[in-house]
Amino acid sequence: MPNKIASIAIPNNEPILSYLPNSNERKQLKLELARRKNCVYDIPMFINGKEVRTNETADIFPPHELDHKIAQYHKGNATHVQQAIDAALSAREKWANMHWEERASIFLKAADLIAGPYRASINAATMLAQSKNVFQAEIDAACELADFLRFNVYFAAQIYSEQPISSPGMRNTLEYRPLEGFIYAITPFNFTAISGNLSAAPALMGNVIVWKPSNTQIYSAWTVMEIFREAGLPDGVINMVFANAVETTNLILAHPDFAGVHFTGSTGVFNHIWETVGKNLHLYKNYPRLVGETGGKDFIIAHSSADIDVLATALLRGAFEFQGQKCSACSRAYVPNSIWDATWEKMYEALKTFKIGNVENFTVLMGAVISEDAYKRITNYIEQAKSNPDNIIMYGGNYDNKKGYFIEPTVILTKDPKSLTMREEIFGPVLTIYVYDEEDLDATLHLVDTTSEYALTGAIIAQDIYAIEKMKKALTNSAGNFYINDKCTGAVVGQQPFGGARKSGTNDKAGSKWNLLRWVSPRTVKESYISPKYYAYPYMSEE
Numbered sequence: 001m002p003n004k005i006a007s008i009a010i011p012n013n014e015p016i017l018s019y020l021p022n023s024n025e026r027k028q029l030k031l032e033l034a035r036r037k038n039c040v041y042d043i044p045m046f047i048n049g050k051e052v053r054t055n056e057t058a059d060i061f062p063p064h065e066l067d068h069k070i071a072q073y074h075k076g077n078a079t080h081v082q083q084a085i086d087a088a089l090s091a092r093e094k095w096a097n098m099h100w101e102e103r104a105s106i107f108l109k110a111a112d113l114i115a116g117p118y119r120a121s122i123n124a125a126t127m128l129a130q131s132k133n134v135f136q137a138e139i140d141a142a143c144e145l146a147d148f149l150r151f152n153v154y155f156a157a158q159i160y161s162e163q164p165i166s167s168p169g170m171r172n173t174l175e176y177r178p179l180e181g182f183i184y185a186i187t188p189f190n191f192t193a194i195s196g197n198l199s200a201a202p203a204l205m206g207n208v209i210v211w212k213p214s215n216t217q218i219y220s221a222w223t224v225m226e227i228f229r230e231a232g233l234p235d236g237v238i239n240m241v242f243a244n245a246v247e248t249t250n251l252i253l254a255h256p257d258f259a260g261v262h263f264t265g266s267t268g269v270f271n272h273i274w275e276t277v278g279k280n281l282h283l284y285k286n287y288p289r290l291v292g293e294t295g296g297k298d299f300i301i302a303h304s305s306a307d308i309d310v311l312a313t314a315l316l317r318g319a320f321e322f323q324g325q326k327c328s329a330c331s332r333a334y335v336p337n338s339i340w341d342a343t344w345e346k347m348y349e350a351l352k353t354f355k356i357g358n359v360e361n362f363t364v365l366m367g368a369v370i371s372e373d374a375y376k377r378i379t380n381y382i383e384q385a386k387s388n389p390d391n392i393i394m395y396g397g398n399y400d401n402k403k404g405y406f407i408e409p410t411v412i413l414t415k416d417p418k419s420l421t422m423r424e425e426i427f428g429p430v431l432t433i434y435v436y437d438e439e440d441l442d443a444t445l446h447l448v449d450t451t452s453e454y455a456l457t458g459a460i461i462a463q464d465i466y467a468i469e470k471m472k473k474a475l476t477n478s479a480g481n482f483y484i485n486d487k488c489t490g491a492v493v494g495q496q497p498f499g500g501a502r503k504s505g506t507n508d509k510a511g512s513k514w515n516l517l518r519w520v521s522p523r524t525v526k527e528s529y530i531s532p533k534y535y536a537y538p539y540m541s542e543e
């Protein structure tokens with residue numbers, strides 16, 4: 001019965017489990033890892049509620065154990081993309097017209113499945129597919145994905161309840177219509193949570209989706225899809241295809257019913273999408289919504305009043321957790337000369353204890369980088385840095401791909417604040433540090449603001465309150481997520497809505513009301529209770 005108004009309480013963030021030795025969650029996760037390592041998944045595409053297999057497959061290996069096949073996935077082609085679009089469009093009317101609370105209930109159920117019976121499964125899949133350690137998998141796949149799904153429902157309820165005022169004699173309402181057409185969700189390798197959210201958020205608002213995950217994340221994306229299915233997602237609402245990225249994108253961006261793209265990935269790809277949409281504008285029925293969260297060159301700048309332990313910890317965690325493959329990872333830092341020696345001493349002592357290896361061993365901090373392409377790209381940056389006379393490699397700089405794509409945490413000290421590794425996104429465990437004269441804070445803040453094209457995350461580490469105010473103001477436009485006395489990673493849904501401006505994206509803040517608003521097209525309805533019955537107005541009468 002639609003005769004009710006549900007009250008949606010503000011959700012709590014999913015608690016992060018500890019995985020201490022002998023804990024129940026640790027035992028379950030170990031069992032699940034062993035189970036998954038003992039079988040080879042056969043991963044189909046998913047179109048119109050059906051598993052679709054083809055004659056062409058590609059193998060999947062954990063990035064940290066390249067001789068152990070864990071799955072194969074079925075590659076699609078243009079026909080499958082077309083089928084996915086058709087399936088989405090046929091599912092649209094029923095899904096869009098379903099009471100929103102019923103749609104919400106599917107995603108709330110999915111969140112509970114993730115937090116409960118599927119927790120070990122989705123975490124194990126993420127550890128194996130993306131080489132995340134247990135903690136990184138837990139905060140991503142279990143907690144952040146459950147948070148996205150629950151907070152989206154809470155924000156959707158707020159949006160739907162936002163209504164215009166009505167003057168006497170009329171009733172005004174806003175209907176938050178889903179977009180007319182289908183949404184294209186293109187997802188990155190690095191967060192299982194993002195992969196699920198990019199299709200789930202527009203779907204919650206009544207849209208239908210074609211989802212193309214990153215090839216290097218298909219293994220965990222498939223587990224997300226399985227959970228959505230178990231939660232009761234109707235056929236055709238989210239269709240998952242594994243066809244060539246360029247071919248899929250070209251076909252979709254030329255479709256008249258293309259209504260929007262929900263993208264997270266690199267800036268170059270999003271630029272290309274935007275340009276193509278511009279060229280194809282005449283083909284579309286609507287102006288498509290373009291939502292893209294893209295690259296970063298995230299910074300930490302310390303003031304001479306910084307607490308050295310806080311600074312060293314923020315640099316190490318910010319730069320090297322998940323092998324530096326977070327869009328928010330710290331990859332450039334600015335430390336005043338007065339505290340550099342003490343900071344480096346702390347960092348060096350800690351770095352010597354870092355354990356790198358197979359993440360299935362829970363004592364390991366850093367796993368492998370995602371792929372051979374990433375390995376080549378990152379090690380190329382390291383070699384270029386080594387050959388620059390302005391640089392000193394303070395730590396690491398070695399790598400080895402015999403068993404997996406392993407790269408040491410690498411710290412570069414540079415004399416040139418505009419050197420290559422200070423400017424470009426590397427997306428690996430490489431941190432470049434520039435030591436500035438503490439008298440030159442203003443000039444250094446200007447450097448922080450102008451050195452890269454991105455503006456995603458940044459942090460300042462300082463104790464002096466006036467310095468904090470000054471740095472915060474000078475860096476107003478340098479980051480969409482700004483931290484004071486903390487690392488620049490680890491945004492939590494509902495607490496630090498995430499996204500950046502400049503070439504870091506459209507800053508629609510994933511997991512927030514602002515993002516959900518992009519997936520609706522409001523219709524304003526005015527109903528007159530006492531309607532006029534003659535054209536003339538009173539002022540027209542004779543004197």
Ligand code: NAD
Pocket residue numbers: 186187188189190191194212213214215245246249264265266267269272293294295296326327328425427456498499500504505
């Ligand atoms: P990527 O750009 O290589 O891939 C992202 C997606 O785009 C994948 O599904 C990929 O298959 C697809 N793709 C690749 N080339 C394409 C093309 N020519 N046309 C259409 N689609 C194409 O990114 P990635 O390596 O998966 O992820 C890392 C990038 O994502 C980094 O730049 C990182 O900063 C960014 N990222 C940003 C955020 C954020 O919130 N701002 C979050 C996570 C990752």
